[in-house]
Amino acid sequence: MTNRRDALRLGAAGLTASMLGVHAAGAADEKTYRVGLIGCGWYGKSDLFRLIQVAPVEVVSLCDPDDHQSAHAAEMVATRQKSGKKPRTFRDYREMLKDKDLDIVLVATPDHWHALAMIAAVEAGADVYCQKPISHDVLEGEAMVAAARKHGRVVQVGTQRKSTPHLIQARKDVVDAGLLGKIGHVEVCCYYHMRNNGDPPVAAPPDFLDYDLWSGPAPLRPYDGLPHLRWWRTFMEYGSGITGDMCVHMLDTVRWMLGLGWPEKISSSGGILVQKGGKSNISDTQSATFKYPEYDVAWNHRTWGTSPDPDYPWALFIYGEKGTLKASTMRADFVPQGEGKPLHFDCVFEREKYPEDVNEPDIELNAAPATRLHMRNFLDAIASRGRPVADIEQGHISTASCLLANIAMQLNRPVVYDPSKRVVVGDDEATKLLRAPYRAPWQHPADALG
Numbered sequence: 001m002t003n004r005r006d007a008l009r010l011g012a013a014g015l016t017a018s019m020l021g022v023h024a025a026g027a028a029d030e031k032t033y034r035v036g037l038i039g040c041g042w043y044g045k046s047d048l049f050r051l052i053q054v055a056p057v058e059v060v061s062l063c064d065p066d067d068h069q070s071a072h073a074a075e076m077v078a079t080r081q082k083s084g085k086k087p088r089t090f091r092d093y094r095e096m097l098k099d100k101d102l103d104i105v106l107v108a109t110p111d112h113w114h115a116l117a118m119i120a121a122v123e124a125g126a127d128v129y130c131q132k133p134i135s136h137d138v139l140e141g142e143a144m145v146a147a148a149r150k151h152g153r154v155v156q157v158g159t160q161r162k163s164t165p166h167l168i169q170a171r172k173d174v175v176d177a178g179l180l181g182k183i184g185h186v187e188v189c190c191y192y193h194m195r196n197n198g199d200p201p202v203a204a205p206p207d208f209l210d211y212d213l214w215s216g217p218a219p220l221r222p223y224d225g226l227p228h229l230r231w232w233r234t235f236m237e238y239g240s241g242i243t244g245d246m247c248v249h250m251l252d253t254v255r256w257m258l259g260l261g262w263p264e265k266i267s268s269s270g271g272i273l274v275q276k277g278g279k280s281n282i283s284d285t286q287s288a289t290f291k292y293p294e295y296d297v298a299w300n301h302r303t304w305g306t307s308p309d310p311d312y313p314w315a316l317f318i319y320g321e322k323g324t325l326k327a328s329t330m331r332a333d334f335v336p337q338g339e340g341k342p343l344h345f346d347c348v349f350e351r352e353k354y355p356e357d358v359n360e361p362d363i364e365l366n367a368a369p370a371t372r373l374h375m376r377n378f379l380d381a382i383a384s385r386g387r388p389v390a391d392i393e394q395g396h397i398s399t400a401s402c403l404l405a406n407i408a409m410q411l412n413r414p415v416v417y418d419p420s421k422r423v424v425v426g427d428d429e430a431t432k433l434l435r436a437p438y439r440a441p442w443q444h445p446a447d448a449l450g
Contacts, residue, residue: 033103036061038093038117040073044108050371063090065210097124112218112238115140122153131158133248133399138434141396143445148392156378156388157395161253163373166345170332180320186297187317188250195303196234197278200224217442234280241282242301250316252398263290268409274304288405
């Protein structure tokens with residue numbers, strides 16, 4: 001068998017292209033795509049620069065309600081794209097999209113803006129790369145899937161673990177090879193101390209930020225600092241807590257590895273049990289169980305204390321009768337039960353191939369190869385008009401499952417979701433929580449659902 005450490009070092013594209021169903025160059029290279037970005041913060045720029053690295057694109061439009069964010073992004077794009085041109089900048093995505101002159105739109109806003117921006121982009125004729133979690137409530141996700149199908153657009157979700165080289169290899173060599181035997185239990189977890197919990201003073205929004213537009217359909221909280229500098233993630237008004245932010249990645253990876261669809265039942269408990277000071281209203285502790293016919297997938301997060309496995313603080317664990325697969329964004333290990341050969345899989349880095357990565361501010365170097373492969377797969381799906389590896393429907397299942405876990409925790413009872421009827425079975429109170437209220441004049445996209 002090929003030495004896995006050596007194989008992974010060969011590079012992400014050459015190793016995994018056939019596994020993803022894409023080719024390294026791809027038919028997409030035959031066309032220069034006109035690209036726009038909605039949300040010019042940390043991961044918006046990161047996604048955009050990975051796209052620039054793998055295909056001939058011209059970034060022509062940037063949108064952010066913070067003028068400083070869009071201006072900074074425009075300067076960076078001019079140094080990174082071949083033409084050297086600065087993109088035009090907008091505050092309002094509707095202005096950016098009205099000319100319908102974009103082939104690809106990247107949506108990298110906070111969660112509460114994903115649905116409206118993605119739907120508007122497909123209505124304008126663009127194919128879309130949308131960050132996870134795809135939606136802020138369950139019915140937004142249903143509307144997003146419906147819009148993508150209605151307009152015949154390709155929508156790739158930024159759950160790039162499906163394009164992570166060492167995880168693709170682990171799936172092939174461990175799961176698909178049957179080394180686990182009968183699987184009886186799965187765990188996913190996150191123990192990162194990533195819950196902002198400060199108490200900054202209320203102030204007037206700066207002139208360079210349209211705070212009302214940034215808030216959009218969400219409640220207009222008193223302004224207490226630039227929300228988009230990761231402060232928004234600590235509020236349920238804009239995000240979905242650690243479960244919506246981090247569980248969605250690992251649950252999605254487990255579903256992909258094991259061929260799982262919608263869970264039969266979801267239960268959850270937790271709350272703010274330790275970090276009671278500050279303004280944050282997301283839980284610091286949460287457990288959830290996603291029930292499937294053969295086994296459960298159990299989620300745990302704590303934003304305090306230590307990780308049970310220091311090597312795997314944000315990870316998945318698949319337990320089989322013949323061994324266990326541990327996997328994270330940084331590594332993977334197969335631990336056999338009894339006799340058997342342990343297997344180790346290293347994260348791929350491509351510093352030599354893409355030296356510009358090293359000096360990029362705030363880049364996740366371990367995730368860059370995965371995002372490049374994810375973009376290649378997206379472009380290939382655009383060229384073939386097929387479904388990408390992280391199609392919007394799969395992103396919806398993973399996102400909605402996490403949102404339903406939050407509902408189950410809020411109500412302190414299990415929920416069973418029926419995606420065909422878009423209701424929580426036998427629970428009117430939970431069904432009402434599938435749709436968050438929108439602040440006027442914004443209209444919830446579920447209004448368009450039949």
